Amino acid sequence: MEIRQLKYFLTLAEELHFKKASEKLFIVQPALTKQIQDLEKELGVQLFERNKRKVKLTIAGDFFRNEIIQALEKLEEAKNKVRLVEEGQKGEIRIGYVGSCIHTFLPDLLTVLNERHPEIQTYLSEMTSASQLQAIQKGELDVAFLRNPPANKRFGEKLIFQETFALVLPEEHHLNQNNFEGMHQVAHEKFILPTRADGEQYYQLQWSICEDAGFLPQIAHETVHGHTVLKLIDHHLGISLLPTSFKDITSAAVKFIELANIPQRAEITALWDRHNPNPSLHFFLELLDEIFFI
DSSP states (O other), X not given: OOHHHHHHHHHHHXXXXXXXXXXXXXXXXXXXXXXXXXXXXXXXXXXXEEOSXXXXXXXXXXXXXXXXXXXXXXXXXXXXXXXXXXXXXXXXXXXXXXXXXXXXXXXXHHHHXXXXXXXXXXEEEEOOHHHHHHHHHHTSOSEEEESSOOOOTTEEEEEEEEEEEEEEEETTOSOOTTTOOOGGGGTTSEEEXXXXXXXXXXXXXXXXXXXHTTOOOEEEEEOSOHHHHHXXXXXXXXXXXXXXXXXXXXXXXXXXXXXXXXXXXXXEEEEEETTOOOHHHHHHHHXXXXXXXX
């Protein structure tokens, strides 16, 4: 069964006249008759009732016509979509991100992506930085938004977001924004910090904040999840250093003292495999270059 045969069938079903249909198709009438006969033979049903005066669709022929109209419309749609996929305008992007992204830049970025490229489907996974790095290496993510990735020539990267750190304390703590002088004031406190396993660079970054103040932090608990940190502080199980944006997303009984005068900054970097063949990734990276100028 050929598409050409199906189009011949639909034309005859519309005209219900072999001569008119053949003229419309720019073929001779015997050729049209032969194509319809071959189609009926292949299907094992009679599609038309024929006599000297008229041509009429059978019940089977009428059903087949409706099915073929839908099938050809689907085929045309598939042809258009496959071209978009090849060009990267239709497809999917698998995005990993650390939790704070969803409260800062990521929703706005996805909104612009949807406006520019509505045919690109996004799949989002909240993951730790270490898990994202592994997923990128395995080809399970197209883009990772993570903290302080290690240098690797295999990956492309772009700094996306940068913010200050804040010292996070229980709400009843005696220190506040007015009487806080420096990190040396909490040198004897117990800290809740990220694990080294989730990223050596981010781990060292937070340690350096304490080291610059002349002390090494005493670790009470280690966790990579910001919301867990906040809950532990709420229960007086330690203090911590978090990106300042967490202040806007917590209901825990904690206070934030922004550390605006230290050089360390909490950063989010976009990471991708330079050899990733996903054509939609090209449009996503173009958007990152357009929006983020850090």
